[in-house]
Amino acid sequence: MVSSIVSFSGSTSINSVRLAFSAKTKVVKPLLSLLLRTSPIASMTYEKEFAAAKKAASIAAKLCQKVQTALLQSDVQSKSDRSPVTVADYGSQALVSFVLERELHSESFSVVAEEDSEDLRKDSGREMLERITKLVNETLTCDETYNVNPLSAEDVLKAIDSGKSEGGPHGQHWVLDPIDGTKGFVRGDQYAIALALLDEGKVVLGVLACPNLPLAPIVSHDQHSSQNQVGCLFYAKVGCGTYMQSLDGSSPTKVHVSAIDNPAEASFFESFEAAHSLRDLSGSIAKKLGVQAPPVRIDSQAKYGALSRGDGAIYLRFPHKGYREKIWDHAAGFVVVTEAGGVATDAAGNPLDFSKGKFLDLDTGIIVTNQKLMPLLLKAVRDSLSEAQSASSM
Numbered sequence: 001m002v003s004s005i006v007s008f009s010g011s012t013s014i015n016s017v018r019l020a021f022s023a024k025t026k027v028v029k030p031l032l033s034l035l036l037r038t039s040p041i042a043s044m045t046y047e048k049e050f051a052a053a054k055k056a057a058s059i060a061a062k063l064c065q066k067v068q069t070a071l072l073q074s075d076v077q078s079k080s081d082r083s084p085v086t087v088a089d090y091g092s093q094a095l096v097s098f099v100l101e102r103e104l105h106s107e108s109f110s111v112v113a114e115e116d117s118e119d120l121r122k123d124s125g126r127e128m129l130e131r132i133t134k135l136v137n138e139t140l141t142c143d144e145t146y147n148v149n150p151l152s153a154e155d156v157l158k159a160i161d162s163g164k165s166e167g168g169p170h171g172q173h174w175v176l177d178p179i180d181g182t183k184g185f186v187r188g189d190q191y192a193i194a195l196a197l198l199d200e201g202k203v204v205l206g207v208l209a210c211p212n213l214p215l216a217p218i219v220s221h222d223q224h225s226s227q228n229q230v231g232c233l234f235y236a237k238v239g240c241g242t243y244m245q246s247l248d249g250s251s252p253t254k255v256h257v258s259a260i261d262n263p264a265e266a267s268f269f270e271s272f273e274a275a276h277s278l279r280d281l282s283g284s285i286a287k288k289l290g291v292q293a294p295p296v297r298i299d300s301q302a303k304y305g306a307l308s309r310g311d312g313a314i315y316l317r318f319p320h321k322g323y324r325e326k327i328w329d330h331a332a333g334f335v336v337v338t339e340a341g342g343v344a345t346d347a348a349g350n351p352l353d354f355s356k357g358k359f360l361d362l363d364t365g366i367i368v369t370n371q372k373l374m375p376l377l378l379k380a381v382r383d384s385l386s387e388a389q390s391a392s393s394m
């Protein structure tokens with residue numbers, strides 16, 4: 001009995017399991033509550049969802065690569081035009097939703113995503129919508145996976161708006177950042193397509209497509225290394241570890257975070273953009289830990305990917321006061337790094353909670369490292385924060 005429940009639940013949500021049982025007798029109810037209490041998520045396989053997520057992120061990455069290549073080849077004047085990145089953001093979101101819907105044969109599924117179609121529905125958005133629709137159709141045609149009639153502008157708007165969900169603690173929700181690190185995208189640097197699945201408030205799988213990340217480890221601040229092949233796909237599912245493969249489809253390698261336990265040998269990642277993180281604070285934490293190497297500054301959740309394969313040992317993220325972190329900026333990276341043996345918490349050491357809707361409620365910032373370094377890191381963070389607080393109150 002129990003095993004048939006478990007296998008049935010493999011591709012469905014806990015809510016569906018609850019529903020399936022709601023009409024059953026009193027004898028079944030205690031069994032159901034026992035089943036739900038004993039780690040329901042552990043019994044899920046999410047195979048279809050995992051395959052769909054990898055496919056969706058890989059196809060969206062093709063669209064983004066195409067736009068970025070054209071952007072970098074364009075003249076100086078058109079480089080100051082923000083519209084290419086906007087086109088790629090919307091196009092990537094539309095493609096991910098389209099692929100998930102096709103692969104999961106689901107008319108209605110919940111996506112919490114960064115973009116929405118409001119501006120595109122205005123008269124002023126018409127030209128951009130045409131560009132996006134063309135780009136989405138070209139990408140689908142080149143990919144040859146789907147033999148479909150070209151999508152209309154209305155289909156594209158509908159696909160973008162699949163991402164209007166608010167998330168929360170119940171049921172399944174996809175979490176999508178169609179281009180994470182737009183500043184890096186525009187500069188020709190790092191960015192990621194980040195897709196994760198929440199089930200009952202927990203991140204159960206995540207995929208990070210990082211089209212510009214070298215397959216070989218990033219050393220120090222060399223995020224380009226021209227000899228290296230670039231384009232990584234990281235993916236992780238709860239209880240199954242983290243894998244990386246080339247976006248071109250090489251065979252996957254299981255990855256692990258760095259095993260370093262001496263902080264003096266560690267290097268740390270932070271945002272490339274100074275406006276995204278308090279560098280003085282990270283500098284003070286690194287100093288307390290005795291970290292010798294300079295920070296490795298790269299954009300986007302590519303930092304989580306790089307950390308998951310041991311390129312560096314610590315990621316520090318302390319946004320400026322008032323900035324609220326969104327779940328799509330961390331959900332995929334979180335599962336990629338934790339399944340690779342890492343730990344990600346807020347600055348007080350609390351686990352990240354993805355069940356509160358589209359924002360992450362945090363104490364101050366996000367810190368990520370391996371299990372051995374975390375206690376030392378937490379102490380350095382605590383000390384640096386209280387020093388910063390007393391300095392500001394003087």
Ligand SMILES: Nc1ncnc2c1ncn2[C@@H]1O[C@H](COP(=O)(O)O)[C@@H](O)[C@H]1OP(=O)(O)O
Nearest residue numbers: 179180181182271272275276299300319323329
């Ligand atoms: N003022 C800000 N502070 C921190 N993060 C920001 C800020 N503005 C945008 N972001 C988001 O932070 C992430 C980039 O972080 P990083 O600094 O690690 O590259 C992106 O998700 C970016 O959004 P977007 O997805 O629109 O690029």
Ligand SMILES: [Mg+2]
Nearest residue numbers: 177180181329
């Ligand atoms: Mg983002």
Ligand SMILES: [Mg+2]
Nearest residue numbers: 114177179180
């Ligand atoms: Mg984004």
Ligand SMILES: [Mg+2]
Nearest residue numbers: 089114179182
């Ligand atoms: Mg944005």
